[in-house]
Amino acid sequence: MKAILNTPxxxxxxxxxxxxxxxxxxxxxLYAYIGWRSRVKNSAEFYVAxxxxxxxxxxxxTAADWMSAASFIGMAGLISFLGSDGSVYLMGxxxxxxxxxxxxxxxxxxxxxxxxxxxxxxxxxxxxxxxVAAICAIxxxxxxxxxxxxxxxxxxxxxxxxxxxxxxxxGMFIVxxxxxxxxxxxxxxxxxxxYFVLILAFLIPSVAISGLLTDSSIPQVGFASSDISGKLxxxxxxxxxxxxxxxxxxxxxxxxxxIAAALMFGTAGLPHxxxxxxxxxxxxxxxxxxxxxxxxxAILYTTAPALGMFAxxxxxxxxxxxxxxxxxxxxxxxxxxxxxxxxxxSAAQEFILQSRTTAAANKTPLPKVVYSLHSPEGKPxxxxxxxxxxxxxxxxxxxGDGSISLKLRQESPGGQKRSxxxxxxxxxxxxxxxxxxxxxxxxxxxxxxxxxxxxxxxxAGLLLVISSSLAHDLYVRYLMPDAxxxxxxxxxxxxxxxxxxxxxxxxxxxxxxxxxxxxxxFGLAAASFFPAIFLGIFYKRTNRAxxxxxxxxxxxxxxxxxxxxxxxxxxxxxxxDPKNALxxxxxxxxxxxxxxxxxxxxxxxxxPQGIGTVGMILNFIVTLTVSSLxxxxxxxxxxxxxxxxxxxxxxTASDH
Amino acid sequence: xxxxxxxxxxxxxxxxxxxxxxxxIVSVLxxxxxxxxxxxxxxxxxxxxxxxxxxxxxxxxxxxxxxxFIFVILVFVYAIWMDWLDRKHEVGDSK
Numbered sequence: 001m002k003a004i005l006n007t008p009x010x011x012x013x014x015x016x017x018x019x020x021x022x023x024x025x026x027x028x029x030l031y032a033y034i035g036w037r038s039r040v041k042n043s044a045e046f047y048v049a050x051x052x053x054x055x056x057x058x059x060x061x062t063a064a065d066w067m068s069a070a071s072f073i074g075m076a077g078l079i080s081f082l083g084s085d086g087s088v089y090l091m092g093x094x095x096x097x098x099x100x101x102x103x104x105x106x107x108x109x110x111x112x113x114x115x116x117x118x119x120x121x122x123x124x125x126x127x128x129x130x131x132v133a134a135i136c137a138i139x140x141x142x143x144x145x146x147x148x149x150x151x152x153x154x155x156x157x158x159x160x161x162x163x164x165x166x167x168x169x170x171g172m173f174i175v176x177x178x179x180x181x182x183x184x185x186x187x188x189x190x191x192x193x194x195y196f197v198l199i200l201a202f203l204i205p206s207v208a209i210s211g212l213l214t215d216s217s218i219p220q221v222g223f224a225s226s227d228i229s230g231k232l233x234x235x236x237x238x239x240x241x242x243x244x245x246x247x248x249x250x251x252x253x254x255x256x257x258x259i260a261a262a263l264m265f266g267t268a269g270l271p272h273x274x275x276x277x278x279x280x281x282x283x284x285x286x287x288x289x290x291x292x293x294x295x296x297x298a299i300l301y302t303t304a305p306a307l308g309m310f311a312x313x314x315x316x317x318x319x320x321x322x323x324x325x326x327x328x329x330x331x332x333x334x335x336x337x338x339x340x341x342x343x344x345x346s347a348a349q350e351f352i353l354q355s356r357t358t359a360a361a362n363k364t365p366l367p368k369v370v371y372s373l374h375s376p377e378g379k380p381x382x383x384x385x386x387x388x389x390x391x392x393x394x395x396x397x398x399x400g401d402g403s404i405s406l407k408l409r410q411e412s413p414g415g416q417k418r419s420x421x422x423x424x425x426x427x428x429x430x431x432x433x434x435x436x437x438x439x440x441x442x443x444x445x446x447x448x449x450x451x452x453x454x455x456x457x458x459x460a461g462l463l464l465v466i467s468s469s470l471a472h473d474l475y476v477r478y479l480m481p482d483a484x485x486x487x488x489x490x491x492x493x494x495x496x497x498x499x500x501x502x503x504x505x506x507x508x509x510x511x512x513x514x515x516x517x518x519x520x521x522f523g524l525a526a527a528s529f530f531p532a533i534f535l536g537i538f539y540k541r542t543n544r545a546x547x548x549x550x551x552x553x554x555x556x557x558x559x560x561x562x563x564x565x566x567x568x569x570x571x572x573x574x575x576x577d578p579k580n581a582l583x584x585x586x587x588x589x590x591x592x593x594x595x596x597x598x599x600x601x602x603x604x605x606x607x608p609q610g611i612g613t614v615g616m617i618l619n620f621i622v623t624l625t626v627s628s629l630x631x632x633x634x635x636x637x638x639x640x641x642x643x644x645x646x647x648x649x650x651x652t653a654s655d656h
Numbered sequence: 657x658x659x660x661x662x663x664x665x666x667x668x669x670x671x672x673x674x675x676x677x678x679x680x681i682v683s684v685l686x687x688x689x690x691x692x693x694x695x696x697x698x699x700x701x702x703x704x705x706x707x708x709x710x711x712x713x714x715x716x717x718x719x720x721x722x723x724x725f726i727f728v729i730l731v732f733v734y735a736i737w738m739d740w741l742d743r744k745h746e747v748g749d750s751k
Contacts, residue, residue, distance in 0.1 A: 087716075090724060098685075260693065294727060
């Protein structure tokens with residue numbers, strides 16, 4: 001922003017920035033137009049859009065709802081650092097869809113009420129069960145939206161070159177605007193448009209990079225047929241890292257299993273995706289809508305691992321041995337010093353060292369060091385400078401040779417084995433890949449618009465779930481049973497505002513990378529909803545007491561574990577020195593740490609992303625045990641389960 | 657199965673047979689799902705990696721590509737198969 005204020009307006013914009021504004025502006029205008037065209041006046045349309053949506057459109061909307069900033073911005077970047085173990089995200093988020101399509105969606109469509117808490121309340125003939133389910137939905141959705149907020153924040157912080165905090169705040173306003181105006185009907189058609197924006201934005205750079213690096217422009221083909229995997233493995237070994245394709249090099253077998261399962265069963269229990277199946281005509285349409293959705297999802301999910309591998313390869317070949325041209329050191333007070341390399345190299349090193357020592361002695365924040373680099377071939381690496389400005393990438397030429405080395409070495413200051421990348425936020429990989437590969441500016445801009453489309457579409461769907469849980473399931477039911485239609489819509493909108501504020505807080509203080517935060521949401525959904533819905537359909541004997549207790553214990557166990565493992569990031573204000581604070585539960589104390597090595601599952605304890613699997617198993621045990629010890633459900637509930645099992649007569653979804 | 661599902665009464669009997677057939681279809685498809693996701697891509701990945709597809713180990717390829725293709729096919733087969741079952745038992749909404 002400083003640059004815009006200090007220089008003539010036009011000169012302040014690079015070609016990439018002009019394209020970015022154009023794409024973001026155009027796509028937002030399109031979403032706003034669609035939202036305005038299909039604006040809603042009654043609460044039925046606000047929550048489920050009527051049943052007039054064709055299966056293919058519903059499939060595209062589901063896919064957009066589903067593929068959030070985690071799929072678009074986060075996943076390929078995370079995979080590019082996890083290598084083979086990154087499969088947990090790929091399989092987890094697509095395999096879970098099979099569970100949803102085969103075990104839950106058709107039956108919930110037949111049941112035909114608005115929300116997941118509606119189903120739980122009716123199936124378990126209990127207002128308590130409904131309230132518990134509504135509370136679970138709120139926790140799951142807020143966690144999930146927090147991930148989206150960080151995603152939106154990253155896009156804005158990169159293109160406006162501002163701090164992540166301001167990026168998240170800008171994102172809160174934009175997401176809130178679309179969710180409050182639209183309602184479900186506005187969102188459905190907007191999401192169809194967003195699907196096409198995000199899939200094009202993902203495919204175009206992937207195809208271009210595949211064409212550059214391999215002999216096939218189809219990323220899925222280039223991924224398998226090219227020798228990039230071999231070259232990347234060799235390069236990583238030289239840098240002192242593990243082979244890319246080697247399984248269980250980052251996560252133990254136990255963790256791969258637990259994380260994949262938590263993501264799968266969580267997928268099936270996500271309230272904002274389930275609600276999508278209420279917007280089609282009948283049970284048959286729900287099944288075909290699932291086919292379209294998984295097909296649309298698979299296009300991105302089979303491209304992402306190829307992009308992840310290509311991105312890692314590109315990053316290493318351009319950044320490793322890149323030479324420093326200039327360094328700017330910005331002290332927390334705002335004073336800047338600039339040094340040109342190689343002439344002022346030793347002066348620069350002395351200054352950096354000195355200002356760090358002073359900062360450490362006075363306990364003030366460390367100075368920000370931004371290097372301008374040239375790649376080994378001598379091309380300027382502007383993207384590296386920009387990401388350093390956002391604080392999401394930090395480099396440190398600690399050996400003082402005037403170039404950046406990615407080799408892991410022991411002899412660094414402090415004696416830890418590390419490279420000269422001090423920090424790299426994995427969420428920047430997808431956004432920076434087109435720049436790293438030197439694709440044209442309009443492709444770089446398109447990726448920004450796609451990332452925003454992915455984050456917006458999911459955030460809007462989730463905010464509606466938060467709104468419907470707070471307003472429809474809790475507030476209107478218990479505090480204002482005779483609210484008018486317009487009052488209900490108004491309360492829903494106020495509830496969305498609450499959701500945005502909560503999600504914004506956790507977007508600024510995220511407990512992890514976008515995909516990790518979203519994985520927490522899936523773990524919570526797996527531990528709370530999946531057993532209650534699945535047993536509700538497939539096991540008639542499940543009763544009120546069992547399901548309610550099961551949900552409470554599953555959610556509480558999972559939530560507490562995640563909070564304990566991420567306490568330092570969630571609540572930094574509680575620590576004296578937040579940057580170096582440890583969470584209450586550290587890796588060596590994770591559940592089962594050191595227990596299961598003998599079974600060939602590895603010594604690692606269960607990571608917070610995978611704990612939902614344990615929570616779900618607890619939930620199943622509690623539900624089945626308590627159900628078998630207490631009275632069976634009444635006759636009308638048995639009739640309800642039997643009617644849900646037969647497709648005929650799925651009317652429109654209704655508010656009882 | 658619960659005793660109340662065995663009432664031999666006209667449409668209830670049909671609904672019961674429909675449900676049993678439905679469970680069989682779902683079990684077969686979920687069985688394949690389990691093989692693909694857990695056996696091939698997690699617990700058997702190291703063993704499968706001795707085979708190659710292109711330049712990638714088969715286990716690695718299954719975990720990052722093949723499993724996803726098979727999941728799409730599973731959901732598609734389910735929709736077609738259930739269409740057939742709905743018609744056979746005449747329980748669908750008429751099309």
